[in-house]
Amino acid sequence: MSSKPSLMRIVAAFAAAVLTIAAVTTASLRSLSARRDGSRWVVHTHDVQLAIARVLALAMEAETRQRGYLLTGREEDAETFRAAQSALSQEVDVLALLTQDNPRQQQRLLSLRTLLQRRAEALTRAVDLRRQGDRAALDPLESREAIQRMESVRSVVQQMGDEETALLAPRLQRLTRADRWSLGVTLGGAALLLILAGTAALAVRGDLRRREEEASDRARVLEYQERLIAIAGHDLRNPLTAVLVSAQMLLQKREELKPGQANAVERILRSASRIDALAALLIDFTYARLGKGIPMRPGPMDARAVVERTVDELRATHPAREIRLEVNAPAMPDSWDGDRISQVVSNLVANALQYGAADAPVTVSLNRDAADALEIRVHNQGAPLPPELRQRLFEPYERGKGAESAHPRGLGLGLFIVREIARAHGGSIDVSSDAKGTTFVVHLPHRAPGMPGRETTTARQTTAGVPAG
Known part of the structure; x- marks a missing residue:
């Protein structure tokens, strides 16, 4: 101001x-x-x-x-x-x-x-x-x-x-x-x-004095944000982990539970998983806004296996929708963060299911381009995106038309997180939209230089069945 x-x-x-x-x-x-x-x-x-x-x-x-x-x-x-x-x-x-x-x-x-x-x-x-x-x-x-x-x-x-x-x-x-x-x-x-x-x-x-005061205020805000991350990462997620583990242990003994009790434990597990996923989303968003970048743990992985597993989880979560997977190679090994790749696919597919035509399939394509970079495409049919929305689509809290009423729980952070994950790998994300539908394309370079290698104590994997925000 x-x-x-x-x-x-x-x-x-x-x-x-x-x-x-x-x-x-x-x-x-x-x-x-x-x-x-x-x-x-x-x-x-x-x-x-x-x-x-x-x-x-x-x-x-x-x-x-x-x-x-x-x-x-x-x-x-x-x-x-x-x-x-x-x-x-x-x-x-x-x-x-x-x-x-x-x-x-x-x-x-x-x-x-x-x-x-x-x-x-x-x-x-x-x-x-x-x-x-x-x-x-x-x-x-x-x-x-x-x-x-x-x-x-x-x-x-x-x-x-x-x-x-x-x-x-x-x-x-x-x-x-x-x-x-x-x-x-x-x-x-x-x-x-x-x-x-x-x-x-x-x-x-x-003016310099005011700038110093503003810088001091920003430093205090950053300090409060750091504390929020610590609270979300430890004080909040630690008891959530205990709830999740306990629910999973109870479900392993489903035969000892009454049907009503088993259903209650499943609801507890789903609700706790959703809270855990939202906490992870909040942590990722805060790290990105602080300019620190989303935490990464790159390592050897097979992109095809990770994407197939993520798509299978999404199919199980959305049995009424058709999710197609197209891969042109038997294996795609490289050094990326597998959890983050899964999060990218999960967020993009969740976005396509949310805004695409309900009676049309969502197609996930996995390819290698001429530079041996990984290319992830997610396509859905439906109304094209307005040009003015495309320019700010990857900014925080930006949501499609009608999203507030149709999906009030969403935060508008899913595509922002996808962009930050792509950038953390040294890659990028693009979107194209016309009468045939909307396509998101993520490019992740082979052995991306300058990839963050720090680890965090917070769990970072977004549950495939939870909307991407």
Whole structure:
């Protein structure tokens, strides 16, 4: 009963673990996405700031190179001036690409391009005049205009820098929040997993404690079952043996008894034999359920002789029924447990007589197969077995349709005992059923390996005339 709650706890723990991992994973992915996005915008802002600073630096460098050429007239200064102008134009294009997501910056950049274009034209014009030897290139008025144009450029660049500085502050805040969120998710996920691990440990500990208690209860039950076997094997069967022996001794002196007395002794003998057979059945069943296997005493025997004797006893017990025996060999010697072979035949024939057609014969066949294994077949005519019953036919307490009312004394253990005897010999039992009837086939291998060799103090032979349960 405790297996179902344990399974539910395991499923619940597994589901909780999956949900926790899913939640932590989702939160981690979101925090990583937020951090990656915040980091990208911070880096982007720094790139824009760097581009703005380069534009201003290149504008100042171009002006410095132009003034150097105007003062010295050296052609190297003119070349460096043109290189600075070209680099300035490229850097403005880079700045335009970086700020394309910001309409305000694009508007300022348009004004900056105009200012730089005018400034470049003025600087180039002064350079051309100096190359021609015209002293107007050094006109102070022209220098003042150049300073004013440079101040206008500085003003626009300053505005662009201030814009990026204003954008950087909230982007840094978002990045900081993303970092804190990521840290919180990491620590929270670790805490959740630790809590889950602790809960699982407590659940496992409780489950182990329950399992230990169940194992202890099972051990006590097994102990009680062992005591039951001892009671049935000694305390119950010992006085039964005395009753049986006494009844048999009285019947040996039948001529000294009155007819009524002889009949009473025969009833005592039959009743005591039935109790003895049921006690043996109970002992065999208990041993099989304990996992110890049915006790066996294998030894040299002739299977044909054992089966013929068992069938003769069954015929004597059921004179109104026809029991046929088919054997294809004069003798079948091997090393099996003769009492158990007799019990197998007795149980299967009793089952066939009980559930087969009352006006049809029961056929017992004894053969050797290609592997020299013993094959015992018991066939009866009658209604076929339902498929669902065949699957559980050899389990304890399983009985055919109508058996409870027709044979209330049966226990439903006969076929179970047959299966366990076959297994104890290293063999097996099969059943087939159709409109022609039902056939049980027992296979016992030649010199079966691993056959139990222990003996018990309980008598194990089931009386042929007693129903198999």
